[in-house]
Amino acid sequence: MTATIIHLATPEDTVRLGQDLGLALRKGDLVLLSGDLGAGKSTLARGLIRTIADDRDYEVPSPTFTIVQSYPDLRLPISHVDLYRLSSADEVDELGLDEALMEGAVVVEWPERAEGALARPSLSVALVSDGEGRKALIDGETAALARLQRSLAIREFLAASGLAQAERRYLLGDASARGYETVAAGTEQPLILMNSPFNPGGPVLRDGKTYMQIAHLSQSVSAFVALDRLLSSRNYTVPKIHAGDLENGFLLLEHLGGDGVLDADGAPIIERYEETIRLLANIHQQAWPHEAEVGDGTMHHIHEFDRDAMMIEVELLSDWYVRRISGIELDGVQKAAYVAAWDAVINQLNGCETSLLLRDVHSPNILWRRNEVGIRRVGLIDFQDAMIGPSAYDVASLIFDARVTISPYLQDHLLGVYIHERNSAGSDFDEPDFRKALAIMAAQRNAKILGIFIRLDERDGKSYYLKHLPRIQTYFDRVVRHPALAPVREWCEKAGIFSPES
Template sequence: MADHDLRHLPSSFLELDLADEAATRLLANDIAMALRPRDTVCLSGDLGAGKSTFTRALLRAFAGDPDLEVPSPTFTLVQTYAFDRFDLSHFDLYRLEEPEEIEELGLDDLLETGAALIEWPEKAEELLPSGALWIQISQPSDNADRRRFRFFSDEAAWQDRINQTLAARAFLRSANRAAAERQFLAGDASLRGFETIAGGDATAVLMLWPFQGDRVPSAVRAYMQSVHLARDCRAVAAIGSELRRHGFQAPEIYAADLEAGYVLSQDLGAETIVAGGKPVPERYHVAVDILARMHGQAWPDSVPVSDGTIYQVSPYSHEALVAEASLFTQWHVPHVTGAPLDKAAQKTFETLWHRALEAIADAQSGWVLRDFHSPNLLWQEGAAGTDRIGLIDFQDTVIGPVAYDVASLLLDARTDISEALESELFDAYVSARKKQSSNFDQERFSEAYAVMAAQRITKILGIFVRLAKRDGKPAYLSHLPRMLGYLDRVLDRPVLSDLKDWYARFRP
């Protein structure tokens, strides 16, 4: 790309000299991890500079398939690949005769659902989307294997994104996995990112915690603090180490940079306690055993961390529980009715929830992992006892009513739990607790279970709408009918009679 082609862009924000093709493939892998829907990446350079090599490596890394066929679209001009994460379209504009022809190739439509990689972008002149990432590839004259990459964009966010993905590679290098393949791993409903790291003795999972600096909006950060969500990855190290110390299967941490927000840990696989979309009763019974065993032990409110600090486990305050439940009125109600809930109804909602929580104030408290349900309970085939389930996504652990996690499991947000199975698992939990202690109060636990179940379901109805509306994740809306069915089920408990009346009046 000649200098005059850069007149519409600021100066380059990054320049990298790579020694060989293997280094180019690793860079392509890193850029693939940074891509998002609607991105445009423009690749420019002379014939033979390595544009096609880089693009082919990026597409294979994005697909997680080193053997993916990537034909050159020199004659077709565009080739679109459908991936689970999102679609990628590969453009080669070398034979483009007029810049306006780019419109006939449907670039704008393709960017509605995916991202685009464009070779010879200068052929389209200024008809390409603004905010694109431009990469100039050149071959220094003194070495046939070396390549120089220069990065440009008029969108400031690209510099942060590229620096983040290169910093993740630097962390892997420090963990002796410099040449590892990074593959996107579908994460949870949080802002964290996850990757499968292949290479070395075994695969591992890299968690990228983006909450440092100004990367999280102040409103989101304020909400996280108000409901006691973990603010940095020290929580993962602290809670995980304590779970392992108590004999539970949490991922071993191989390496971590707690300040930067990177944790490389054991890969416990992807098989959960659900198979074929349906709960496996045997596996749910093992999960119940884990909860009963956990709730029969004492847990600390402060845990030492490997960096020498002490991690404080927050109490699950009534204020936090009500704030979470209020997501229902803030997001779910307007989603269905098209109008916000009036202030008087909101005030009554909060008052009734405080009253319900006061009614179970003497319920047993302990560690609450908070998302103890099928996506976070990984089945370990061949293991024995409670080791048959690996625990993940426990960083938001708080100290509160232990019935919360039982309700989270027995009314699983991600799969249909029948009333019969719920009752069977409830009885199994109660039986296990009674064997532990003759003082176990089934009636008090049953009340706490009902209140915590209703709170969690109410919260999730709000969260799933928020994920769809605010975070662009509409798939979560498919879970709403299940959660509404669960809500009807639990509101029949006597301890929730006043709240049941409120929902009858104001629930859409």
Template sequence: MTAGEPTDANAVAPAGAPRLTLALPDEAATVALAEDIAAILKPGDVIALHGDLGAGKTTFARALLRALADDPALEVPSPTYTLVQPYELPRLAVAHLDLYRIGDPSELDELGFDEFVATGAALVEWPERAGDRLPDTTLSLELAPGPDEDSRVAVLTVDAGSWASRLARTLGLRGFLDQSGFAGATRRHLAGDASARTFERVASGERAAVLMNWPLRRDETVVRDGRSYRQIARIAERAEPFVAVAAALKAHGYSAPDIHAADFESGFLLVEDLGRDGVVRTGADGEPEPIPERYEAAIDLLADFHSDAMPPPVPVGEAGELYVPPPYDTDALAIEVDLLPAWYLPSLGTEAMAAADIDRFQALWLVRFAALEGRPVHWVLRDFHSPNLIWMADREGVARIGLIDLQDTVVGSPAYDVASLVQDARVTVPDDLHDALVARYVAARREADPAFDEDGFRADLAVMEAQRATKILGVFVRLDRRDGKPHYLRHLGRIRHYLRKAVSHPVLSDLRVWYETAGIFRTDD
């Protein structure tokens, strides 16, 4: 197998065959392999580098560290004399160790090796001097001269852990890039979301794109009626919906990304790079804050979209099947709010659990969801908030807002997307800006349709704001406790404030009493 040759993207190396041999025809191929491995590196990983002088270990280590730093000029000195060179990089810390000069494996304690691996990753040269101190999950990478000048052969060996499946995945992505006109492209990590998907910005010459890596999920836990949570909540499990929704939005004149290439079975998409400029800025306190005129452009987009009829079914895939977003029905809405008693309430302690009448909570929400039946529906993009909105200053009107993260689009209350924006989960939207954006949306809808039901919309908005905030409180605690992502907890105070504002609407008076009795807002007093 040569570097970049496509592999089974979901394969795991078979038992008894933990070795993978790659032909690297030139230095660029060695750099590409380093970037491929940098893309999958995670805390706890150790890479043992083997090879004679001049075999390419320095080239590999430098390329991997520069890829992680997203800095092609990063200084990467040899750790020969310092023994260890630490790097605090944006995605994770990495320690580069050269063990040639240690006399005994116990010296790894003095170097802080265990501490490095507990919180970051490690590149280890002369790993044989570590004795049995390297983890069983260490990836062994041996580099040797190849048959031609500047060529090398890389042999990757792993005895345990997830390296085999991760290597198959990242090499499959490299093959996909090669086949899609991005041969030899650089790969740089992009901030991901709360899902299993990952994103990279790739570049080949003057061309740039975003690579979406969407692993296929298996063994989903059945929670109700033979369906998983994702199925009930209408969370997309494949990439086809993203492609279909993007095409429909572009046909309406909105700035959704072009699709350069797609491998639906593997879960690979290569899409237009809409840029890096967002709708927030850094405030005086160092925290992100809304740029009001960009939020206004975003609310104008929603008003424009909702004033028109829903898009017709969209063909997607080679067979041209017609895609219609699923309904955001009572089952979906209800299983989302159930995340609060399942995850958030336990985090408050036994007192909150004892005070909470879960059956009444669910019954009150079912009444509110039933009231939505017969109300206007439209496409709901689902996460219409700052992480998914790109500012495109070179475009005009509603096209100035670039739209990403489209795969979970459903058909439901248009108030939901308004709620997503005016109560941005990751950025504090001040109450006065919230109210101004809602008023701006209402004015635009009434201009397009004098019969627009403002009172009904505001009631629907309160319900959708409360539903979304309730769900997010549960999601963010789940991300901490189940997935080991504690940074989401810093948003909880903001979400509670949003929820308190939403349930102040008279239509939610019964639910407001329930939340107060359960002590949901107690930590904000």
């Protein structure tokens, strides 16, 4: 593969390359920096480490005399290595680099002093003279190079948006393939960069479709753009889109702030949850289209939350969670009984009220806009997977918040606020039917999440989500008691994974 060449006219360009490189790194990456004295290796390493530290003034001393300078408490632990003073290549084994790579990434200056004693690098960066400035020649393993190319493409997107020199910082990654950064744009509030490459959806599972296609999950940023435009047209608070590259999956969004619906201790702020439930009531009183304009002459189809989508999601529990809890694989008869139980439950949703459901209305995706009024104080940021389906779904998502415990008392209170709003609107709101749909949707959603969080751990190495399992198990136990869930409750009791009546 031909080496990537980056021209570096100034030291600031080298620092920005450090940002781009740092945002592409993963645990286990070994990065080699070579070049003459004064070539900019330490400048590049410093920019990389400060980006991962999310601190432009973070102290990064030279490891020339210590040889290894470790930063174990960063988001991605980094070991910064300078081999200039290495007496012998044999000393490399004493530096503990293999252990460091198991925990984070390693950046090595003067790698040639190791005389081949280092492991195969993920990326190699050679800084060489280039007339008035320098250039970086970058080579490496295919996967690492692909990550770096993606990061460099973001820099090109920012340049095309007038932000070539903007500082980039990691914000978060979520349970999907999407990633987010903050971009300093010279304004009081930075912008948000959404990095969402087209997702082909994985292997075909049934009927020629992947899981994402069956569950109607968005595969490109076009869905976000269309739903953002639709919600904004109805005067809901969603991020303004400042720039977009739909083909490559980049969006530059308004930053709605960091004020959410939880207090400093991570507990629900009741007023903010109340306003969010009122927002849902308002959404559910409106008629919604099945098509939304993307803005480039195309339309985004808003799918129905149909039986196939519901079933593929609840099967995550039988396919992943049950095995983790019981240690055994379900046989064909047991799996068929599970599917039949859910089929009987989902039948009861026929004729229930439907509306736009945003899919993940819970604490990580709700921002509080104190300078707004009424329901506009509730900012929404995650709605690209929106569908048309039972209105009760998003209410279940909120009051059975997967990331924070909502007590039964608060659940009942919020549900009361919602029902009051719906009844006050003067529409034909069927409360008993809604409560039944709420129980079914809460059970369906929590069954899905139990399976997803196990899958994230076992398949994707994302163990962070396991800490939420006890809460979600409790939610599922609670809602499966509803008479409408009897077939699923009986299956779970027979399988020995829940005892809801105890």
